[in-house]
Amino acid sequence: MKFHSKRTTAFAALVLSGAMALTGCGGDAEGGGDNGGSEDVSITMLPKNLGNPYFDTSTAGAKAAAEEIGATLEEVGPQEATADAQVQYINTAAQQGVSALIVSANDPTAICDALNQARDAGTKVVTFDSDTEPDCRDLFVNQATAEGIAKVQVDLIAEQIGDSGEIAILSASANATNQNAWIEMMKQDLEANHPDIELVDVVYGDDDDQTSFDKTAALLQSHPNLKGIVSPTTVGIAAAARYLSDSEFKGKVALTGLGTPNQMREYVKNGTVEAFALWNPEDLGYLATYAANALATGEIEGNPGDTFEAGKLGEYTVEDDNSVLLGEPFVFNAENIDDFDF
C-alpha cells in the first residue's frame, strides 16, 4: 500500500509539473508583448479560426503594418470557426486593456455583447473580412463590396459553363455573415442576368477540409446534371478541388469561387480549376491594422468622411456605413498564379 501511494504521488507530481510548464509558456508570450510599441498602441488580432491560410496571410499583413507603425500586435483565435469560441478571446483582450481589437466575426450578433463590453473598457473594435452588427464595432474594413464579390463569382462560373446549366454553392458555416450576403446577391444576379443558369443547392462545409470534401461528393451524387460549383470560401474551394481532381468529374464540372493561390496552384495547373477570385488578404490585414491604429490614437473617430493614411496603400475615406473599402476583387488563373505566394 505504501508503495502504491508513492506511485500516486509521483503521478500527481508529473501532472503538476506538466501544468506548470504549460503556464510557463503562456507567461512568456505575455511578457514579450509589453516591451515594444513606442506609442503604446497594443492590438489583438482575432481571426475566425487558426490554421486557415487566408487568415495567416491577413495576419502577416497586419504584422507588417504594426511594425511600420511601431505598435504591438498579437494574434489569438479559436481552433474552430464558432462564435462562442471567439467570445472568451474578446473577454481576455478587454481584460488586458488592449488599445484595439481586430476581429473577423463568426456570427454577426452572438459576439456583440462581448465586443461592446470591450468597447466600454476603452478598446477600439475594428471588424475585417466578416462584419458584426454596425452598433458593436467602431469600423468595418471591407475587403470588397458584396456586390463586387458576388458579381465576379457569377461572371466566372457563367463564363466557364457557357452561361447555362445547373450550379450549386459550397459555403462555409450556415451562419457565416459574409458568405450568406454574397449568396443572396449571387441569386439576384443569376435571376436578373443569367436566366439559363439554375442554382440547385447550397450546402455548408463549415470551413472544415473533411466536411467540405464530403459535401462536394454528396453534391455531385445528388445532382447528376451539375455543371458547376461555386465555393465562396478558401477552405471549401480547395477541398472541392481535391475531390474533383481525381474523380470522373474533373474537367466536366467547373469549379470557381474564392481561393488562395498557394492552395489552388496544384489544381489550376492540372486543369481542375480554370480561374478563381480573391482580394489580397495581406493588404486587408494591413489596412485593418492602420485603421485600428488611427482609431486608437484618436486620429479618426470612425465617422463617415474621416480620412487616414494606410502606408503603402495610400489614403482611405470612411464611408457612410462606417466602413472602409479595400478595392476590387482579383481573378487568378493559370497565367498569373505564379506571380503570387500567399
Place this chain on the structure above:
Amino acid sequence: MSDTSMRPAPEVHAETHLDAAEVERLIEPSRQSPGKRAVNTVLRSREFSILLVLLLVIAAATIKTPSFLFSNNGWRDLLLTPAILLLLAVGQAVVIITRNVDLSVGSVLALTAYLTGKLFIDLPGIPIIAVVAIGMLAGGFLGLLNGLLVSLGRVPSLVITLGTLYIFRGVMLSWAGSDRVNAGDMPPGFLDLGTMSILSIPVLFIVAVVVLGIVGYYLYAHRGGREMYAIGSDPDAAVLYGLRVRRRVLSAFILSGALAGLAGVVHAARYGTVSSGAGSGIELEAVAAVVIGGVAIFGGSGTVWGAALGAILLVTIDRALPILGIPDFWQRAVVGTLIIGAIVLDRVLAARQERKLIEARDEA
C-alpha cells in the same frame, strides 16, 4: 451480460411456450448440427441486423440516384469514405471491450496527419512505407502514454483520455499553429494512394479491411483477445483469476493509438491537406460507430466486425441522407436516434434472451 445483478425476479410467462427445438438452441446449442448452428449464429447476431440496415440505406439511396452505387465514383466513395472511421472504430472497439474508452484518437490523428505532411516536406524522397511506419509508431507511442496513465495511475480512462484529447490537440496547435500542409507539399504518388483502386476496390479500404481481419481474428481466437473480453466483463474477477490486466489494457491503448496514427496518414493521403483542426470530433464518431455496432459500452461483449459495420453505416448514412432529400440540419439528429436506438435494442434483446433462457431452463 454485464449486469446480471440487476435482473428482475423471474416472471411467469404463461403465454409463450418454447418448442423443443428452441429449447435445444438455447440451452444445448452443441447438439445442433454445425451448419444449423452457424446459420443461427449469423442470423441472430447483432452484426447481421446492422448489415441489413446498411443494405437498406444503400438500396434507398441507389433507387433515388442510381449513381450512388453504380457509377465508378459512387462505388469508390462508398468504400473509400468509411476507411478512416473504420480504422478508428476497430481500435476503439478493442479499448471499449476492456471496459475503457479512448477519447484522444481525434487529436492523435491530427498529430500524425500533420507529421506525415512534415516528413514529406522536411525529408524529400522519403519512402511512403517509412512514413506509414513512422505514423503508426508515433500514434502507438501516444497510445502508450494513455495506457500507462490509465493502468499505472488507476484513473478512469474517460478522464485520462479526455485530458490527453486536449493536451495532444494543444501540442498540435502550438506545433502547427496556423500553418497547414497543402496538396502541393506531398508527393503525387502518396496522394494517388488516397484514391487508387485495385480491381475497383480502393487501396485504403483494403488496408482497413486487412487491419480489421487481423484484429478480429486475434480477438476471436487468440488467448490475449479472449482475456480482453474477460477483463471487460469483470475487471476484479480478471485480477483474481490472475490475468495480466494491466498489460492487456496497455496493449489495447497502444493498438488504438497505432490505428489512429495509421488513420492520420490515411487522412493526409485522402484529403491532401492538413490543418490544426484535422479530425476534431471524430473520436465521438468512433465511439458512436462502436456502440451502434453492438459493443457494450461497459465492455465484455461485442465484436470489431460490428464496430466496423457501425462505422460504415454511420458514414454511409451521412452520405445518403442528402441524396434522400433530408436537410443537412437533420442529419445529426438521425445519427443520435441511431445511437439511442442501438442501445435500446441492446437492452430489449438482452432482456428477451434472459427471459427465454430462464424459461428454457424451467422447461428442460
